[in-house]
Amino acid sequence: MADIKTKNHLLLHVVLISFTVLATYPVLWVLALAFSGQQSVGLIDLPKDPGFIERFRSILPMPAHLSVSNFTEVWTDQDFGRWMWNSAVVSLMTTMLGVFLACTAAYAFSRFRFPGRNTGMLMFLVSQMFPGTLMLIPLFIIIVKWLELGNTYVGLVIVYATTAIPFCVWMLKGYFDTIPYDIEESALIDGASRLTIFWRIILPLAKPAIAITALFSFMTAWNEFILASIFMESELNYTAPVGLRFFVGGFSSQWGYFAAGSVIVSLPVVGLFLHLQKYLISGLTAGSVK
Amino acid sequence: MNVAEHLKRSAVLGLGVSILLTLVLSTWMFRAEEGELRLQQRQRLAVMHANALALSVADTDVGETGRRVSDIQKLNPQIESVIIVGGMQLVASTRAEDAAPRRLEREEKALFDLSNQIRSARETNQGEEVVRKKIIQVDEKVAGHVVVTVPYIAHGEFAGILQMKFNTTGEDVFGLTPDSYTLPLLLLVAALIAGTLLRMSADKRIDLVKLFVIGIFLAIAMLYQNQRMERYEQMVVQANQAVAEKYLATAEQYDRLGYLALAIDNSSANLWDTDHYQRPLGLIAADGSIPAETQAAHFEKRTRFFNRILWAINLLGVAVLLMFIYGFAARTYAALKEHAYAYAYVTPAMIGMLVLVFFPFIYGITLAFTDTTLFNEFLPFQDRWIGWDNFKAILGDFNLYQNTPDGIIWNYQNFYWTLLVTVVWTITNVTIGVTVGFLLAMALNTEGLRGKAIYRVILILPWAIPNYITALVWRGMFHPQFGVINQMLQMFGMEPVAWFDGVASSFLTGLATNGWLSFPFMMVVILGALQSIPRDMYEAAEVEGANPWQRLRYITLPLLKPTLIPAIVLSVVWTFNMFNIIFLVSGGQPAGANEILITKAYKIAFENYQYAYAAAYSTVIFIILLVYGFFQTRITKATESY
Structure with a gap:
């Protein structure tokens, strides 16, 4: 009985975690973009013929360089x-x-x-x-x-x-x-x-x-x-x-x-x-x- | 005081109030109408002079043009100054300091821009073969002066603009008798005295005396209005005559100088006296005579709508009078006095609602029956009234697709296409929201699940973020070149998708965005309802041997219904009107194929500037929602009894 319960919950956790990832991904993406210090919509510059790893790196919500310049500039240079x-x-x-x-x-x-x-x-x-x-x-x-x-x-x-x-x-x-x-x-x-x-x-x-x-x-x-x-x-x-x-x-x-x-x-x-x-x-x- | 006395006092008071109201409102309308006429008169004369001068210099060289312009300006004291701009050149000017011809200076760029604007307006009108854009600019910013800009045509080609500053101060062409209120006021006093002699009976709903009071009211109101109307007609005739005289005098001047020949017959159209689209008004013939029947028809057209307003005013007066006669007014007054405190509290909010919610609503619906656009909104209301035409154009256009050799081509601008897209959009979104919300709520409602609270807070996040930000973020993620979604596809060896170029893929972008932001609402609502279902019901069912499916089907779903149905109803309306997502994510691309009704209405109003058409479109949306609301309440009621 206890076995079945844990197994069920494992499945539930998988479902819930995937939805959690889905729910947070756009948010994390914006955060990454905000701290990236650059203006382009892509987080990293891709090489000419990118492979799987480079592609994967580009969708990870992690900026190439951490910078707060977007925050300071939006406040000072922009209206x-x-x-x-x-x-x-x-x-x-x-x-x-x-x-x-x-x-x-x-x-x-x-x-x-x-x-x-x-x-x-x-x-x-x-x-x-x-x-x-x-x-x-x-x-x-x-x-x-x-x-x-x-x-x-x-x-x-x-x-x-x-x-x-x-x-x-x-x-x-x-x-x-x-x-x-x-x-x-x-x-x-x-x-x-x-x-x-x-x-x-x-x-x-x-x-x-x-x-x-x-x-x-x-x-x-x-x-x-x-x-x-x-x-x-x-x-x-x-x-x-x-x-x-x-x-x-x-x-x-x-x-x-x-x-x-x-x-x-x-x-x-x-x-x-x-x-x-x-x-x-x-x-x-x-x-x-x- | 007995009842009859009371009623009599009410009737006399009502007569006074309603007549005063009608007189004030009619006078106000007439004043506005006369002011409009005076304005048109001023501008008509200025336009006439500008048109004439532009025609006379159409085929002359630069030297001759300059000479003619300055001659005409000197002969007509009302013309203060004239300039002609052709391309980058100041071709002619009557201002001494200008020394035309010369190049335009930097500060005069506005003239160059105006010239281009009029050129493009003219080309639009010619290209579309409908008159849509004004090609004569009239500006009356300084009191006493009208600045008119007309196209300057040289040798049959558009060459630039002619701008004339025209002085409008001068004698009043309207030799009018001053407003007279003596007659109606005398009649009012007489009516009030007569009213005091009346005997009102309290028991009959309609009797001769009441009819008599209404008759008195109508007689006085109409007498006054007829008197004003005659005066107004006289003004219109005088205005026309004044223009005709001016026209003849000016035309003879041009004839004498040999600039333009005066027409001797009345068969050709008068090209001087035009509207702002440079179409001849047709009120004055080329020889300066006034065709009587055209003038009568013009007056009739001018006052058709105005007469309706007067009737509406009279009806209002009768309504007020009836309120007094039947004692509503007295009762309202008593109520106001008794509940003064309550009304004082409600009034601020009510005024706000009336002015900024209900009035705009009624105004919007009225606008739907006109052909108002950005380009003709200055016209008097009656000229814009077109009845049901907008609705016929929207609902009666079944040109939904075309059969071509390459297959069917859908007409994305058609109302029914947009309606179809909106319905599909609403159904798919609500289905996704309810399904995902239900699944997650069921998962979160599992007993003994760890980390419930964390999941809940994270899953609610999409709801918390302002939806316009969500929309713009997803727009970035769907970026065809650098967007993460295409990167993800390519990661698995798939081709990138040009999301906003295809009808289906563009629809998907909106669906994904809206699905993302709308499931938390459903999840939270369903979770709340699930938690309120008592545990022992399931336990009892389990003891009885019900399997999970049966428990879901016979316990969970029926108990969810009272929560779920209002939530679905609400979310249908939200999704139906989900402006931000469509507008900001795909913008209705490609070619407006993914527009929903509400964004379409917005674009008609603020990108095409067809205000009235957009208002009619929105009215149709309102009616659809109204019908939906009606059926929805019936269905909800039916399910409640279940």
Whole structure:
């Protein structure tokens, strides 16, 4: 019996390890490229007529020479620092605006019964079905042509914040619903105003949910690529995603800069994601498994 | 106060509000329309002068050209300056400091570029035999001045550009009576007084009094609108007359100087008075007369859409009035007052959603019914309205393939091809995601397996990385020359593959990338569900003698269903709209064969600049998703009862 079990597990380990290799290979490849100190997409220069060993060496995610020059140069010679700054500013502003809008609306939806409440919630849900490109052209016309907010932070921020609202509102409302109403009632009797209750009682109690909402808003802005590439025309105003594509899109192929930039951009997001994955997963499955 | 009194007050108030609303909205529309007319008038005169001068110097040598340009400029005080650029040469200029003819200077490169731009626009129009690009440039950056650039044709060939700075300040050609609101306002007061004498009955849904109130509203609204419309028609006629007079005076000037002969009959087209595509407008004949029926038809066409807007405004007014008459407005007001606090909290988010989500959505759908492109978006809306044509062009084009001696050639630009690719793309991706996710989840759920936590974290990694980075990385790995995947193939003695040149291989690149980044989601969801299945169920089944297959079939799968189906539904929508992977990995290569609907719509909008066509395309995508959503809810409901 024990024999069979180990044998089974061996097979499982083989399967799992091969998938692990598959899952990590592109990541290791980017890391190798980032630390290679060169710009070409191949990790080593192949001889004229390469044999099996040379080929094998070229696919191993190991740079020929270890160097951090890609990291230093992308920061000093390229506009990457500026793009990171743009991304950071846009993402932080989006987070603040998004969380403010979502908290107020979610509180009303959770605590008050008013005419139009159900319609409003339904509208938020329906809006999630609108296809991106249908919104893209009108948004381009409204933001860039009418409001002339192309190449500005504000243009991107207001669009990102509003697109993140529905998800955040639904999520926060679910959390506010779990906060017992008795707390508010007793505060009301003690003479606290609605605003005080919201500010002093509800928001502190909802901290974990607000954190998730903030993270979601931040990630929306940090990882967004299409709108940013349309709104930000001048190179100095690129956000990090648009800038990274600039390195390897079209006719340029600065793969080293791209790899180094990708590592810098991904690190905070991947770190946060792996750290918070448990909450994310419980949030995803909570709705479906009842 | 009894009910009838209450209703009467509501009706009178409603009458006031709806009439004011209608008057304000109509006035606003008329103002906008009149402003548009004034703008067109200014530009039309400038274009006419520029066209005339360009025609008169078409067959002259350089000296004569310079003389004619300066003569005409001196005779017409409105023309401030004229320059003619031919290739690298400044052929003629009326500015004293220029000393034409001479070579263009470095600072004047913009003129050279503009000339090339107009040349290529002209060639595009001639090559495609459709009028698509403007060949007359009009620029009104400085108030009171219009700068017009027209092509300079010498001896039948495109030679450069003629640029004219035209002063538009001067007397107003529109001798108009000022706006008059006295009549409608008097009528409004009369109607309000009459309203107070009414007796409303609360019990009937429709009665004569209510109809009478609506009648009063419509009468006042239409009276005002007709008055404004007559004034507007008068303006259009005056505008045309003013241009005709200017035309005749200028044409006589040219005739007298012997530069261009004045046409004596009205049979030939007037080549001076053109639109921005240099097509004759046809409103003024070559001899300066105005054909009455053309003018009437022009006015009719101009106001067709505008009339619809006015009707929409009136309908809105009636709707507001009805809301008051039937007490909705009063109830809404009461609700607003009672729940003021709640509304205050919701308003910021709601305004954001309305302005940046719902308005763009409606605007996008409206845009789908026009032929807006980058090149005609300045045109008034009614000129761009084409109804269902975009949808007919998208859905009615069944030119999917061609039979040629070499076999079937697919038309990759066809909507149904792209739809097919999208459906195949979605199905294959979701299948891969679910299969791989399920296998890995089952493996990770094995009891007593070592290193579970490590496997889990590593396998989740592809999900954590921003997907645009993943896409660009895989694009690098699929590089046909230096990419690691081709190196790997060659390592085993295989030929390298030009991944992005073949339809199937290019599709595979997207599939591999998306498969890589989407299996962790499925794995995590399934693993979560698997862990929630109680162990004792399996133990009981084992005691009963069920084999592993039966346990999977009768315990695991049924219990997975409630988790799996929403996850699949979600991932179908995600994959269907997976813009980044297609756009960044293969870019739809080769020749757009691997485009999915959403990337296709993007390219139509931002590479071909056919905004309206792209909007119609996106509307079709929306409808497909809507239908899918509808059926999906039905199917999910059906499985829930299972």
